[in-house]
Amino acid sequence: MANGFFTDTTLCIGCKACEVACKQWNELPSDGLAFTGMSYDNTLRLSGTTWRHVAFVEDREVGTTIVNRWSMMSDVCKHCTHAGCMEACPTGAIIRNEFGDVYIQPDVCNGCGYCVPSCPFGVVDLIEPFKPSAAKAAEYNTATLDRERLSEGALQSHGGIAGKCTLCYDRQRLGFTPACAKACPTESIQFGNVDDLKARARKRVERLRERGVDAQLYGVDETTSVGDLNAFFLLTQPPEHYNLPARPVLPSTHQPAGYAAAALAAAALAVAGLAIFRGR
Amino acid sequence: MLAHPPSPDDAFTGAAGRRDNEPGPSYFEQPLLKRPHWGWNVITYLFLGGIMGGTGLITMLAGRSSIPADRRLSRTAKFASLALAAINPPLLISHLGRPERFLNMLRIVKFKSPMSLGVWGLVLYSGAAGGNVLYELAEMRVAPRWLRIFAPPVLEPLQALLGAFTAGYTGVLISATAIPLWAKGKRHIPALSVCSGLAGACALNTILAIVSGNDEPVERLERLEAVAALAELTLLADFRRHAGALGKPMFEGKRGRRLRDFTAIGGIAIPLLLNVMGAVLPMPKSLRNARSVAASALTLLGGYVLRETFIEAGKTSAGDPHAAFRQPE
Ligand code: SF4
Ligand code: SF4
Numbered sequence: 001m002a003n004g005f006f007t008d009t010t011l012c013i014g015c016k017a018c019e020v021a022c023k024q025w026n027e028l029p030s031d032g033l034a035f036t037g038m039s040y041d042n043t044l045r046l047s048g049t050t051w052r053h054v055a056f057v058e059d060r061e062v063g064t065t066i067v068n069r070w071s072m073m074s075d076v077c078k079h080c081t082h083a084g085c086m087e088a089c090p091t092g093a094i095i096r097n098e099f100g101d102v103y104i105q106p107d108v109c110n111g112c113g114y115c116v117p118s119c120p121f122g123v124v125d126l127i128e129p130f131k132p133s134a135a136k137a138a139e140y141n142t143a144t145l146d147r148e149r150l151s152e153g154a155l156q157s158h159g160g161i162a163g164k165c166t167l168c169y170d171r172q173r174l175g176f177t178p179a180c181a182k183a184c185p186t187e188s189i190q191f192g193n194v195d196d197l198k199a200r201a202r203k204r205v206e207r208l209r210e211r212g213v214d215a216q217l218y219g220v221d222e223t224t225s226v227g228d229l230n231a232f233f234l235l236t237q238p239p240e241h242y243n244l245p246a247r248p249v250l251p252s253t254h255q256p257a258g259y260a261a262a263a264l265a266a267a268a269l270a271v272a273g274l275a276i277f278r279g280r
Numbered sequence: 281m282l283a284h285p286p287s288p289d290d291a292f293t294g295a296a297g298r299r300d301n302e303p304g305p306s307y308f309e310q311p312l313l314k315r316p317h318w319g320w321n322v323i324t325y326l327f328l329g330g331i332m333g334g335t336g337l338i339t340m341l342a343g344r345s346s347i348p349a350d351r352r353l354s355r356t357a358k359f360a361s362l363a364l365a366a367i368n369p370p371l372l373i374s375h376l377g378r379p380e381r382f383l384n385m386l387r388i389v390k391f392k393s394p395m396s397l398g399v400w401g402l403v404l405y406s407g408a409a410g411g412n413v414l415y416e417l418a419e420m421r422v423a424p425r426w427l428r429i430f431a432p433p434v435l436e437p438l439q440a441l442l443g444a445f446t447a448g449y450t451g452v453l454i455s456a457t458a459i460p461l462w463a464k465g466k467r468h469i470p471a472l473s474v475c476s477g478l479a480g481a482c483a484l485n486t487i488l489a490i491v492s493g494n495d496e497p498v499e500r501l502e503r504l505e506a507v508a509a510l511a512e513l514t515l516l517a518d519f520r521r522h523a524g525a526l527g528k529p530m531f532e533g534k535r536g537r538r539l540r541d542f543t544a545i546g547g548i549a550i551p552l553l554l555n556v557m558g559a560v561l562p563m564p565k566s567l568r569n570a571r572s573v574a575a576s577a578l579t580l581l582g583g584y585v586l587r588e589t590f591i592e593a594g595k596t597s598a599g600d601p602h603a604a605f606r607q608p609e
Contacts, residue, residue: 038308045310055307084458090396091384110384111377113317114395117457117598120607122313126377160377240605243307249607252392254456254466262448262470265511269478270337270440272507276500277341277350 002100003172004230005181006197007074008204009242010215011188014040014072018052021183025168026051039070045243048127048163052076052180057241073233073242074180074189077102077123077165078219081227085164087252088118093162100194100230101167109161116162120226120248129160167231194230201234208234218244225250303602312604313458315595318375325371326450326587327480329402330473331580332364334481334508336405336443339412340436341504342497349496354436355416356488361409361439368402394453401445408439447477454590461597462590463608464526468519469590475512479505480583483551483576490569498572502555505579509548516544526603529596530589539589547582551575 022028028049036042039056046053052074059069083102086094093109096102104115104124115124168178176182181191190197198220208215215236219229226248239246335357343354373382386403390396411430417423451470455462462469482505486498520531530536554575558568597603 038310041308057307087392088395088456090390090393090399091381092388092390093384108381108384108387109378110381112375112385112395113377114393114453116314117316117454117459117462117594119314120458122311122458122598122604125314126317129377162377238305240305240601241307243310243312243601245312245605245607247607249458249463249609251456251458251463253609254463255392255394255452257466258452258455258470259448261467262451262474263444265471265474266337266444266448269474269504269508269511270341270444273337273341273504276503276507277345 002079002194002230003167003192004079004101004194004197004232005076005167005178006190006192006201006232006234007076008188008190008201008234009071009073010208010213010234010236011186012054012072012074013186013188014054014056015185016043016054017183017185018074018180018189019043019050019054021179022052022165023050025171025179026166028163046075046077046123046125046164048125051163051165055242057237069237071236073235074184075242075244076180076231077167078121078226078232079165079167079230081230082225082250084118084120084226084251085115085124085162087250088114090114097169099167099169099172101169101172102230103166103169104162104164106161111160111162113162118251120245120251124162124164127159127161127163165231194228198232201232204234224248225253304605306601306605310601311599312601313598315598316457316459316591318591321371321375323584323588323591325368325375326473326590327584328364328371329368329450330447330477330583330587331480331484332361332368332405332477333443333445333447333474334478335361335364335485336409336439336441336446337478338481338485338501338504339409339443340440343432343436347497349494350500352492352494353485353489353497353501354432356492356494357485358409358412358416358439360484360488361443362406362413365402365406365409372399394449394456398446398449398453401442401449405439405442405446408435408442411435412439444474448474454594457594458604458607459594459598460526460600460603460606460608461523461529462594464523465519466608468515468522472512472515472519472586475508475515476583476586479508479512479548480580482508483579483583486572486576490573495565495569495572498569499559502558502572502575506552506555509552509579513544513548526597526608529600530593535589535593535596538585542585543582543589546578547585548579551579551582554578 031047031050039058041056043053055073055075057071079102086102091108091110093105111126113126171178177191181189201217205215205217213236215234218235218239219232222228224247339354339357342350373379385399389400412435414427415430418425418427448470451473455466455469482501486501489495489498520527554571558571
């Protein structure tokens with residue numbers, strides 16, 4: 001049975017503890033700091049080295065009515081039932097691990113980049129290759145010498161590979177809760193068995209609706225080709241507000257039509273060629 | 281560093297505080313999808329891989345013909361296939377984030393992944409082309425005679441089949457993604473890759489035939505090229521219609537003009553015109569050959585620009601959240 005996340009946006013206070021905890025545990029470098037002016041979101045997106053991203057949806061409807069809503073959502077890899085990244089990966093680096101999660105084996109990935117456009121949620125990205133300075137490398141090596149798990153880490157391979165949320169594969173193996181869920185002070189991020197989480201989420205939606213909140217689940221009972229998401233969300237606004245596609249499409253569903261079209265074109269041209277080269 | 285610096289207008293208006301001309305809600309107009317990382321080396325591979333595949337078809341067509349000049353053409357095509365098969369792996373390896381792990385591609389065969397199938401297609405194609413070249417070397421008495429076990433009646437059709445696959449799979453590879461423009465072209469892009477690959481192969485082999493002093497089959501190559509190029513032009517026009525607003529990054533603006541000038545006009549229409557001229561107008565042989573070489577060079581340039589447009593327009597398409605929210609089924 002799969003383990004996953006239930007991220008309840010109505011509980012999120014935008015403290016970014018999950019972002020920080022993820023960076024800390026996974027030793028992910030900073031992506032740079034810049035003031036964006038987009039509410040309190042200076043992170044903007046998930047990346048190869050940012051595996052939790054708190055979106056700030058700060059609405060100010062200028063018109064007859066001024067509605068002041070502010071919601072936050074901690075975005076993450078969805079660990080899809082049918083994962084585009086995993087299907088595309090030519091090396092088999094991306095696997096579904098024993099916890100039912102989509103995991104990139106950092107020692108297998110060769111950085112071909114095919115998973116990047118194959119994720120319908122724009123989650124996974126390549127980590128820039130980098131060479132630490134000699135001093136940094138030494139410092140880094142002494143700091144991590146005794147920690148076995150790090151031989152798999154993105155940093156050890158000095159980039160050049162794809163990166164995304166591992167659902168704290170290493171912590172799960174130790175019996176720990178993933179870093180983000182552990183750090184979340186409001187339980188906006190809940191970790192556990194996906195079926196249990198779904199049952200809990202459905203109850204939560206019911207209760208919110210009774211209170212007049214327009215709550216809906218994203219990634220549960222989906223009819224899309226991607227299927228249900230092992231990391232699913234409770235939203236109060238349309239998915240696009242949080243930069244989520246309303247109906248994601250599994251890219252591999254385009255393949256049969258593509259191969260058929262290519263075969264048809266090749267067959268037609270071959271017939272023409274046979275007529276031209278033996279037509280006498 | 282931020283790849284998309286915000287404009288002052290975006291500040292504090294939030295997702296719902298949008299202006300009237302915006303096509304729907306979004307998250308501060310931030311891109312949903314990540315841009316593909318592929319650059320010149322992948323573009324060149326798509327281009328040369330298509331030509332390599334098309335050359336495989338020519339190997340069979342000319343090789344199975346009863347005309348001696350065609351068989352000489354087939355021999356040239358076999359050597360060209362092997363040369364192209366040797367150029368492609370370095371291009372593919374150089375685009376990897378970890379080039380030293382290239383061989384990880386060969387640790388599995390994955391039918392769901394066009395990239396995995398494509399690498400295996402490339403390996404098998406190289407094998408077929410190698411076998412065909414060994415046969416020719418034996419025929420030329422450069423290699424031992426027993427190497428003629430690589431019988432052309434078997435290996436030439438095999439190379440043609442694998443060639444069709446290597447020319448077409450690249451189109452499937454890019455259209456089986458979430459990039460709206462590419463996904464919208466799930467039929468057009470693979471078919472275009474095959475047609476453009478064969479047109480480019482005809483062009484390359486025309487040049488090689490003329491250079492090697494075997495210009496008798498050029499007329500047939502040009503007729504085949506005309507068929508492929510006409511199909512390519514038709515598909516391009518139909519893709520433009522089919523893609524609608526999603527086709528904007530490919531067919532409009534600077535990139536659209538480049539595609540029109542170098543591919544539609546320079547790479548298809550003008551070579552077609554030159555080919556028709558060569559067929560109907562009497563002209564001395566040297567002029568006829570010069571015309572063929574010029575038409576072929578233009579066709580090749582057009583083929584490269586087509587691949588470049590696919591990749592670069594795909595990057596633009598990835599940056600448009602509204603296109604990405606409505607993912608083509
Ligand atoms: S959200 Fe994207 S990266 Fe995560 S499992 Fe799904 S396809 Fe893969
Ligand atoms: S970049 Fe790595 S994980 Fe992504 S598809 Fe290529 S080999 Fe697989």
